[in-house]
Amino acid sequence: MYDVVISGAGPSGSKCAEVLAKNGLKVALLERDTEWRKPCGGSISSRIFKYYPKLRTSDFIRINAITMYSADFHKFKYSWKGIKDDAINVDRLVFDNFVRDVAVDAGAELFDKTITYDFIYKNKMKIGIKAKSKGVTKEFFGKILIIADGMSSKLATKSGLREKWKVNEIGLVKCAILEGENLIDKESISIFFQPYKAYAWIFPLDEKRFNIGIGTWQEENLNYNVNNLYSKFLQKRAIKQILPKSQYKVLWEGSFPIPAIGVLDKSLYDDTTMLIGDAAGFVSPISGEGIHPSIVSGKVAAEASINAIKKENISKENLRFYKTHPNIKKIIRTFKLKLSLVEFFFENRGKNLSTMFDIAQKDDEFREEVIGMFLFNKIPSKNFLLKINSNN
Numbered sequence: 202m203y204d205v206v207i208s209g210a211g212p213s214g215s216k217c218a219e220v221l222a223k224n225g226l227k228v229a230l231l232e233r234d235t236e237w238r239k240p241c242g243g244s245i246s247s248r249i250f251k252y253y254p255k256l257r258t259s260d261f262i263r264i265n266a267i268t269m270y271s272a273d274f275h276k277f278k279y280s281w282k283g284i285k286d287d288a289i290n291v292d293r294l295v296f297d298n299f300v301r302d303v304a305v306d307a308g309a310e311l312f313d314k315t316i317t318y319d320f321i322y323k324n325k326m327k328i329g330i331k332a333k334s335k336g337v338t339k340e341f342f343g344k345i346l347i348i349a350d351g352m353s354s355k356l357a358t359k360s361g362l363r364e365k366w367k368v369n370e371i372g373l374v375k376c377a378i379l380e381g382e383n384l385i386d387k388e389s390i391s392i393f394f395q396p397y398k399a400y401a402w403i404f405p406l407d408e409k410r411f412n413i414g415i416g417t418w419q420e421e422n423l424n425y426n427v428n429n430l431y432s433k434f435l436q437k438r439a440i441k442q443i444l445p446k447s448q449y450k451v452l453w454e455g456s457f458p459i460p461a462i463g464v465l466d467k468s469l470y471d472d473t474t475m476l477i478g479d480a481a482g483f484v485s486p487i488s489g490e491g492i493h494p495s496i497v498s499g500k501v502a503a504e505a506s507i508n509a510i511k512k513e514n515i516s517k518e519n520l521r522f523y524k525t526h527p528n529i530k531k532i533i534r535t536f537k538l539k540l541s542l543v544e545f546f547f548e549n550r551g552k553n554l555s556t557m558f559d560i561a562q563k564d565d566e567f568r569e570e571v572i573g574m575f576l577f578n579k580i581p582s583k584n585f586l587l588k589i590n591s592n593n
């Protein structure tokens with residue numbers, strides 16, 4: 202019997218387990234495979250250091266700029282060197298095992314090669330999680346059950362909290378880690394918006410290795426094939442200038458879906474159960490950034506559990522703490538705003554973005570708004586949107 206059983210030891214589940222264990226709770230952290238590398242760009246803002254101070258001294262590459270390209274390669278670069286902390290780009294295999302180790306050091310019990318597949322019920326209440334480990338069925342009983350096993354979570358749908366994602370609610374992404382001589386700006390991440398709802402990226406990992414990928418969004422998943430888009434992207438003239446070699450060594454590649462409509466705020470909790478991280482949609486609908494918001498959701502769900510177990514009341518009413526926490530409310534609000542901007546950005550075959558980056562080169566005030574919107578979750582003014590429309 203555990204206080205809390207967590208399905209999935211990615212960033213959200215591991216942070217949740219760490220906070221619970223640090224507070225003296227008995228935690229089972231169930232993970233399908235610690236040798237799996239989650240398909241991901243691995244770009245994480247400096248906000249991560251608050252949650253993992255040790256990362257400040259890690260070997261992960263430091264990033265202090267973002268370069269964005271519109272579909273017709275109009276460019277916008279913003280550097281925060283000397284203004285705020287560097288971001289980092291990580292290899293997810295290394296990063297995920299780092300966050301798991303932190304949870305284990307705090308006292309959580311990690312069960313590797315353990316695939317969860319159903320709940321255990323008593324009087325219609327969920328009281329545990331069933332899993333298979335090396336062909337053997339195991340049962341983990343817990344006062345609270347936390348679903349952190351990502352985008353394709355079976356337990357999330359079995360919990361009754363949400364349905365399976367529809368194709369227009371997700372992104373479909375292909376990415377790879379490549380190696381070879383290149384002309385990538387090693388201090389910047391680069392994002393390449395497409396003329397339809399899709400974008401590509403190139404993120405340096407060190408002098409020779411880089412993470413590269415492309416994903417389609419929402420209804421465009423039905424109109425484009427990401428494998429074809431990926432091959433075509435590598436052949437573009439502007440990309441050839443950055444990656445001039447005819448062939449790069451493929452160190453790893455993978456494809457994966459990503460939530461694309463923001464947090465499913467009606468699906469976050471029920472009696473004894475909470476959904477966190479990708480399983481609940483904690484991914485920015487514009488940038489695809491999900492590592493930091495997932496970690497925040499894991500921490501707050503842990504605090505909600507501690508609070509509920511202390512009060513000996515694990516009912517839905519008491520777990521409301523999770524959804525109503527200011528940090529979660531802020532993420533929900535910001536993602537709603539971003540979702541509304543997605544349509545605008547990709548309107549007119551990407552013309553709005555192209556115009557936006559153009560004006561930002563000449564107009565300092567406008568430039569500040571672009572930075573605020575992309576990097577600091579600020580709401581653009583009416584004037585800002587009017588300027589784009591009148592310059593189109």
Ligand SMILES: Cc1cc2nc3c(=O)[nH]c(=O)nc-3n(C[C@H](O)[C@H](O)[C@H](O)COP(=O)(O)OP(=O)(O)OC[C@H]3O[C@@H](n4cnc5c(N)ncnc54)[C@H](O)[C@@H]3O)c2cc1C
Nearest residue numbers: 209211212213233241242243244317350351478479491492
């Ligand atoms: C291609 C791509 C690129 C991305 N790029 C970025 C980026 O650059 N920056 C960023 O911030 N975010 C990025 N994201 C989003 C980010 O990857 C996720 O938001 C983040 O990983 C969510 O963390 P999580 O712990 O909720 O889920 P996950 O990281 O998916 O972790 C879930 C864990 O559960 C385990 N699991 C799954 N099923 C089971 C089961 N049945 N039983 C037991 N364990 C199970 C998995 O093995 C995994 O360890 C990207 C996503 C994709 C798909």
